[in-house]
Amino acid sequence: MLREFKLPDVGEGLLEAEIVRWHVAPGDTVKVNQTIVEIETAKAVVELPCPFEGTVSALMAAEGQTVEVGTPIISVRTGDDDGAPPAEAAPEAAPEKTGKTGKTEKREPVLVGYGVKASATRRRPRKAAPANGGGTQATVSAPPAHPARPATPVPAVPAAPGEARALAKPPVRKLARDLGVDLTTLTGTGPHGSITRADVEAAAGTAPPAVHRREAGRAPGREERIPVRGVRRATAQAMVASAFTAPHVTEFLQVDVTATMEAVGRLRRLPDFADVKVSPLLLVARALMTAVKRHPMVNATWTDEEIIVKHYVNLGIAAATERGLIVPNVKDADALSLPELAHALGELTERARAGRCTPADLSGGTITITNIGVFGVDSGTPIINPGEVAILAFGQIRDMPWVVDGQLAVRKVTTLALSFDHRVVDGELGSRMLRDVGDMLEDPLRMLAWS
Structure with missing residues (x-):
């Protein structure tokens, strides 16, 4: 029988995701738990x-297409021919049971943590009224009265007669209608044969000669237009x-970190x-968390109604990736030993660079470090990560002239910049916090004395 897999809510009530890359194609054989697709949500890939x-019978969404939670994205023909309705992934496995006819009903194997949550379709109801004239639609459909038919790709927006056979994104369909182009007459050059804007513009004879969008197989010209979506859009809004x-x-504070480098x-x-890789960031992180213990108000959240002070540290590390800036965090970093913290920071950095951070990695941070020194930058004014009240920027370490015991010497020097939310952290507290971090980097033994 033919079964459809609907885009699941992968966590925290996300309402949509973009299809990044398919790992399968029609005709491929798939097994339970085999990775079939990569999606990009507002938080992670x-x-x-x-x-x-x-x-695999059909891929029902193209790469680059944004689809809502609960939308079928792939259909798979299984070996079951019992006439049962297409099954959806459920939150947990259920045992076999005997129906009214005495026949044993087989339940589909399921994946823990996946499947469309019942609440996902109720969070933000569609504006369009149901066909029956009103009321709330149930999240579980009644079994169809006829056998399941092979699925065909479903357009994300209503298509004109004849357009349903053409695979194209909603903006491309609108452009085609505006320019009077029949999509069914075009051969798509996008992923899986999808029709791109460039295809439509070429057919209409309106393609600008020096402006190109980032489409598969097309080199940018004098200008390049990159869609703002997924992680980049979410970061910008935040x-x-x-x-x-x-x-x-x-x-700002300049610090002699010669002892830290030693x-x-x-x-x-x-x-x-x-x-494990040991870098100065490891000791900067430890110094920051030691200072947090001395000044807990910098590890808090402002809610308009109250200030929530966190007596644990989920340490965020700002990371620049191909998909934009993300801030994954090490959970309970203050409870880790120095070797454990070094391993945790290394693993987190690897996941971020590979684009494999989970929504859990990106949520729940309490205070953040941004290591701008890796780009050869001395300092900056970092923006506080939403939900937090402070962020520390760690600049490059370089040789500079420095006065030591009244004598001029060449020392390893860096610049620290602490941005803080003045609703929670006043100038005195922010200054004491920054000075404590600087003192510990000038003399790392203070981390032991103050721990």
């Missing part, structure tokens, strides 16, 4: 496993909201750190 075993909501204050060199030679 997620790999979805298949809840069925069988042969940063704008933070910058215009929280009253930012940024303070400590990093000694740590690298210890057996506990033999299989």
